[in-house]
Amino acid sequence: MRILIVDDDKNIVEVLTKLLLQQNYVVDTAEDGEIGWELAEGWQYDLILLDVMLPKLDGISFCRRLRERKNKALVMLLTARDSTTDKLIGLDSGADDYVVKPFNILEFSARIRALIRRGSTSALPVVTCGDLHLDTNMHEVAYQGKPLKCSRKEYLLLELFLRNQKRVYSCQEIIAHLWEFDAEPPNDSTVRSHIKNIRRELKTVGADGFLETVYGQGYRINPLFISATNNQIVVQKVQSSGKQVGKQEILDLSVREIWQQTKGLSLERLSVMEQFLETIKLGIFDENLYQQAIHNAHKLAGSLGMFGFDSGSTLARRIEILLQVESQFLLKSQPADSRKFVKQLGLLVLKLSQVLAEPIQVSNNVLVPATDTPPLVSDPNVISAKILLVDQDLEVQTTIKTLLETLGLQMVCLQEQEHFWGMLRSSNPDFLIIDISIPINNGLALCRSVRQNPDWNWLPVLFLTANDDFSTRQQVFSMGGDDYVTKPIVVEEISTRILNRIKRIESIRTKIEISYTKDEFIS
Amino acid sequence: MKGKRILVIDDDEDIREVAKLSLEIIAGLDVILARSSYEGLQKALSEQPDAILLDVMLPDMDGVKTFQELQANPVTKHIPVILLTAKVKASDQDHFASLGFLALISKPFKPAQLAQQLLASLGWNECPANLPKSPQIFYN
Numbered sequence: 001m002r003i004l005i006v007d008d009d010k011n012i013v014e015v016l017t018k019l020l021l022q023q024n025y026v027v028d029t030a031e032d033g034e035i036g037w038e039l040a041e042g043w044q045y046d047l048i049l050l051d052v053m054l055p056k057l058d059g060i061s062f063c064r065r066l067r068e069r070k071n072k073a074l075v076m077l078l079t080a081r082d083s084t085t086d087k088l089i090g091l092d093s094g095a096d097d098y099v100v101k102p103f104n105i106l107e108f109s110a111r112i113r114a115l116i117r118r119g120s121t122s123a124l125p126v127v128t129c130g131d132l133h134l135d136t137n138m139h140e141v142a143y144q145g146k147p148l149k150c151s152r153k154e155y156l157l158l159e160l161f162l163r164n165q166k167r168v169y170s171c172q173e174i175i176a177h178l179w180e181f182d183a184e185p186p187n188d189s190t191v192r193s194h195i196k197n198i199r200r201e202l203k204t205v206g207a208d209g210f211l212e213t214v215y216g217q218g219y220r221i222n223p224l225f226i227s228a229t230n231n232q233i234v235v236q237k238v239q240s241s242g243k244q245v246g247k248q249e250i251l252d253l254s255v256r257e258i259w260q261q262t263k264g265l266s267l268e269r270l271s272v273m274e275q276f277l278e279t280i281k282l283g284i285f286d287e288n289l290y291q292q293a294i295h296n297a298h299k300l301a302g303s304l305g306m307f308g309f310d311s312g313s314t315l316a317r318r319i320e321i322l323l324q325v326e327s328q329f330l331l332k333s334q335p336a337d338s339r340k341f342v343k344q345l346g347l348l349v350l351k352l353s354q355v356l357a358e359p360i361q362v363s364n365n366v367l368v369p370a371t372d373t374p375p376l377v378s379d380p381n382v383i384s385a386k387i388l389l390v391d392q393d394l395e396v397q398t399t400i401k402t403l404l405e406t407l408g409l410q411m412v413c414l415q416e417q418e419h420f421w422g423m424l425r426s427s428n429p430d431f432l433i434i435d436i437s438i439p440i441n442n443g444l445a446l447c448r449s450v451r452q453n454p455d456w457n458w459l460p461v462l463f464l465t466a467n468d469d470f471s472t473r474q475q476v477f478s479m480g481g482d483d484y485v486t487k488p489i490v491v492e493e494i495s496t497r498i499l500n501r502i503k504r505i506e507s508i509r510t511k512i513e514i515s516y517t518k519d520e521f522i523s
Numbered sequence: 524m525k526g527k528r529i530l531v532i533d534d535d536e537d538i539r540e541v542a543k544l545s546l547e548i549i550a551g552l553d554v555i556l557a558r559s560s561y562e563g564l565q566k567a568l569s570e571q572p573d574a575i576l577l578d579v580m581l582p583d584m585d586g587v588k589t590f591q592e593l594q595a596n597p598v599t600k601h602i603p604v605i606l607l608t609a610k611v612k613a614s615d616q617d618h619f620a621s622l623g624f625l626a627l628i629s630k631p632f633k634p635a636q637l638a639q640q641l642l643a644s645l646g647w648n649e650c651p652a653n654l655p656k657s658p659q660i661f662y663n
Contacts, residue, residue: 248635251548255541255634262537298580299535302609305631306541313631 002026006036007051033057045073052079060093067094068264110477127162130225134162146205154198170218259307269296273349294323312355319348385502386410391435436465444479451480528553530572532563534582549638560584567599579608
């Protein structure tokens, strides 16, 4: 796991680096936004810790730019400010979480673990390949229960292979993943020597041949050791979401993923039109920009409908026609009419930008097959997910239920934990919200039992708590909670946090479904 | 259509990727991608696909000229070509028929429809004898 810290406060950087290195992460640091950006572009990070108030490029813009460039690294914002608005700006910019400075170091590292676990299904605390288990909490590796002795780098190397079980890594790729940016880069023979040590250790515990050499390419896990049970677990998880995985659904989900990846392209096209509009407002006619605006309108007209933005395609087509038919004539001959043209164009461009600003609409009509079967997601504003809420306070229950149902989420509520497991199995939720102070055992104990249950330990858990003190926060994360919200509940905050999390789950699910079902359908 | 390979030539990344997914997931085709006319012509020669889906507006050479290049080469002459275009008028039908395109699919297309329309135009979803003689036009 590679982490980038971007913060101009040297003390914070030093403390965080030390802490993260102790926990076996690979850490790079940058003291301003621009240096951070260069690193983020050059390396693949699992997590970026971003200060909001950064010199040269602030954290919010940094994060927005990352998302526009399809960078999928998890982002945690470090902010000194603590108002709800700031938090919302942060999360809307595409950040996954934030911590408010000054923060407690134990809480901070627990949050990072929770975030990384949430961000990737491969980031589970225990990674397994056949009989080989790697426990990231204990930093231990064992084969059939027999522990392996390895150095920090060798442990990291094994973790890299275990998290990417079918991938071949060359020595240079291993160096890029496991050595800090400012450290003296080792040569290939150093990597080969680590591999040799690992192989010797593996042989000692009976896993001879676990890491194999792919001639001319590098190293990988010997496919004979990749047990079929690994795949079965993931497929079971997908099926337990209660959704029928059909070709069209896979396509629908995949197209949504592509929209997320290529949205920046459409926004760039829109910005060319906006630029053209701005110049003609100033009475300047730039022939080159004019041609570019037509070209980009044409491209948008041809692509947006593909993602369900039918109105976007229509608007782009109208812009294209308006530009082709009227602009030169109007601009050159009749200034009065040119104002009308500017107004018309301005309105169309504005409407188009509004259409593109609605991310959820991506799922609308992505699939309208020729056979006229109904679209999979009929309402563009609905994210499909089911939430189980456990809270004894009926008033709070009603508030949250009403709020989340208006966002299109399905709610199942319980006042106490007596029927919890039965309800969990029958409702099969995608997300769990627990009040920390529910009767009998408290919510923390309930969360711990969910984490210990192999069928449900993947389920995201958000706590509701009346206290925002350090010990509560620490307990939340140590019991396996992913996040918490304090009462009284701020409507915008809880909805933004839940929706962000659900979107990420959806995106992870998409990836799993594609990777484990594609072969079946293609063949 | 297991084993059939299709070459998609389009300079737009989003369209290329969605077309690839649609053709792979819905139609079960193997997809080869090219982002320019030049790359497309190279891959048509080296990969010998079973069909080509060709965008009209390409940065280096437009779709019609690219098609003529394919037709002029005996190695690629036999490969059926389906044109992908944002501009389709009814009057275009005769024009494209005279050029020799197998079919036309208009943009924007719905992802699942692309695969269905492509299979229909190639006759890959029914008896090959029913293959239409004149080019089909799919308005989306």
